[in-house]
Amino acid sequence: MISVECDGESVKRILEDLAGFGGAPAFEHPLRVGAPNIGDRERFSARLDAAFARGWLSNDGPLAKEFERRVAQAAGTRYAVATCNATSALQLAIRAADLTGEIIVPSLTFAATAHVVSWLGLTPVFCDVDPLTGQIDPDHARTLIGPRTSAILAVHLWGRTAPAERLEAVARRHGLALFFDASHAFACTRGGRPVGGFGDAEIFSFHSTKFVNAFEGGALVTNDESLARRVQSIRNFGITAEDEVSHVGINAKMNEASAAMGLTSLDSIDRFVARNLDNYRRYRAGLAGVPGIRLIPFDEGERHNYQYVVIEVDPRRAGISRDTLRHLLHQENVLARRYFHPGCHRMAPYADRPPLPATEHLSERVLALPTGMSVTRTQVAKICEIIRVVVVNSQAIAERVPMEVGAR
Ligand code: T4K
Numbered sequence: 579m580i581s582v583e584c585d586g587e588s589v590k591r592i593l594e595d596l597a598g599f600g601g602a603p604a605f606e607h608p609l610r611v612g613a614p615n616i617g618d619r620e621r622f623s624a625r626l627d628a629a630f631a632r633g634w635l636s637n638d639g640p641l642a643k644e645f646e647r648r649v650a651q652a653a654g655t656r657y658a659v660a661t662c663n664a665t666s667a668l669q670l671a672i673r674a675a676d677l678t679g680e681i682i683v684p685s686l687t688f689a690a691t692a693h694v695v696s697w698l699g700l701t702p703v704f705c706d707v708d709p710l711t712g713q714i715d716p717d718h719a720r721t722l723i724g725p726r727t728s729a730i731l732a733v734h735l736w737g738r739t740a741p742a743e744r745l746e747a748v749a750r751r752h753g754l755a756l757f758f759d760a761s762h763a764f765a766c767t768r769g770g771r772p773v774g775g776f777g778d779a780e781i782f783s784f785h786s787t788k789f790v791n792a793f794e795g796g797a798l799v800t801n802d803e804s805l806a807r808r809v810q811s812i813r814n815f816g817i818t819a820e821d822e823v824s825h826v827g828i829n830a831k832m833n834e835a836s837a838a839m840g841l842t843s844l845d846s847i848d849r850f851v852a853r854n855l856d857n858y859r860r861y862r863a864g865l866a867g868v869p870g871i872r873l874i875p876f877d878e879g880e881r882h883n884y885q886y887v888v889i890e891v892d893p894r895r896a897g898i899s900r901d902t903l904r905h906l907l908h909q910e911n912v913l914a915r916r917y918f919h920p921g922c923h924r925m926a927p928y929a930d931r932p933p934l935p936a937t938e939h940l941s942e943r944v945l946a947l948p949t950g951m952s953v954t955r956t957q958v959a960k961i962c963e964i965i966r967v968v969v970v971n972s973q974a975i976a977e978r979v980p981m982e983v984g985a986r
Pocket of ligand 1: 610611612613614663664665666687688690691733759761762782783784785786787795796913915917
């Protein structure tokens with residue numbers, strides 16, 4: 579195993595211990611960002627057996643309804659509408675609110691946030707972010723409002739929260755709808771208020787990579803009864819009663835197997851958060867003082883799920899680029915991810931859009947590190963040690979790593 583101590587050892591030997599330079603990988607098996615948290619399998623199987631016995635496997639089944647109740651309770655909202663994934667829930671929100679024209683979205687997000695707007699024939703207008711937090715910048719959002727703007731679709735990026743109150747003020751002043759893509763922020767709070775009750779509605783993802791997972795799943799939560807009713811109907815082909823179709827709808831229902839998984843996941847939520855929090859704190863301690871490595875913090879005065887541990891690599895201070903660090907971590911079987919790179923406005927379907935300096939700056943620097951139930955504290959310590967060794971020896975590494983590594 580590589581050693582952090584450089585004194586007395588030749589840099590050459592230290593480098594040769596790294597998997598990128600011929601050493602054995604630090605981990606035998608890949609450590610992934612987004613490896614699923616599997617709760618109590620017996621409870622999951624029991625729920626599935628009950629669904630088989632009932633002969634009811636989808637279409638607003640009892641498990642999906644129970645899941646909705648528990649999601650609404652966690653979000654502190656009157657309604658939760660469970661869906662087959664968050665992408666569909668976002669689309670249902672846009673359709674149910676009859677949005678048209680342009681929707682302001684951050685660019686530093688997963689492609690889905692922008693795609694849901696385009697897929698429905700509307701135009702995503704990309705907003706820049708705060709360069710420190712990565713969250714949507716309400717001042718920039720305000721400058722993007724034009725005659726065709728109908729809404730802001732903000733994102734609680736990495737489970738830290740967007741400046742919701744300021745966005746609510748902007749939306750109110752300009753008569754815009756306000757939705758939050760809360761895919762990363764289930765079970766989080768802002769100002770002590772649960773994520774879920776901000777704006778007109780918020781949307782969660784329960785994809786397998788999320789700390790609470792339903793294999794695939796999502797939910798829209800809101801306090802607006804008429805919005806909730808419309809979303810429920812559009813989710814189910816626009817049906818409002820037997821033989822009555824009131825809207826153009828689609829099939830975006832959550833099935834019972836997903837709901838069984840979602841409920842089982844919810845049963846273990848405290849355990850999942852505790853592990854994520856422990857890992858986050860160990861990353862924070864292990865990376866403290868490593869030049870050029872900034873852990874994007876959580877506000878521990880709030881409740882968080884801690885599912886995305888994200889660092890920013892300052893190449894000048896660290897002496898190494900984010901992409902070279904990522905390459906070296908991958909060689910060690912630490913499959914760190916560039917969440918999110920590039921910004922959506924640099925993706926092929928949107929590449930004609932104006933530059934966004936803070937988004938471009940961060941998307942070149944951020945790296946998500948593995949956490950969750952499959953990552954132990956010892957493994958976190960080892961990952962921190964690798965990062966420290968790489969940064970301490972960055973000059974020697976820069977001489978050895980081919981330029982093209984950064985592009986991989
Ligand atoms: N809005 C935001 C802000 C989002 O982040 C997302 C989804 C959405 C909207 C849409 O939500 P959904 O419609 O999906 O509910 C993954 C997920 O597929 C995606 O749901 C998630 N965000 C995104 C951040 O991550 P990819 O393209 O990175 O997936 P992939 O296949 O590369 O896997 C991600 C990581 O998880 C890898 O390290 C492998 C690991 N993994 C994945 C799966 C599925 C596992 O270890 N086991 C697994 O079963 O998008």
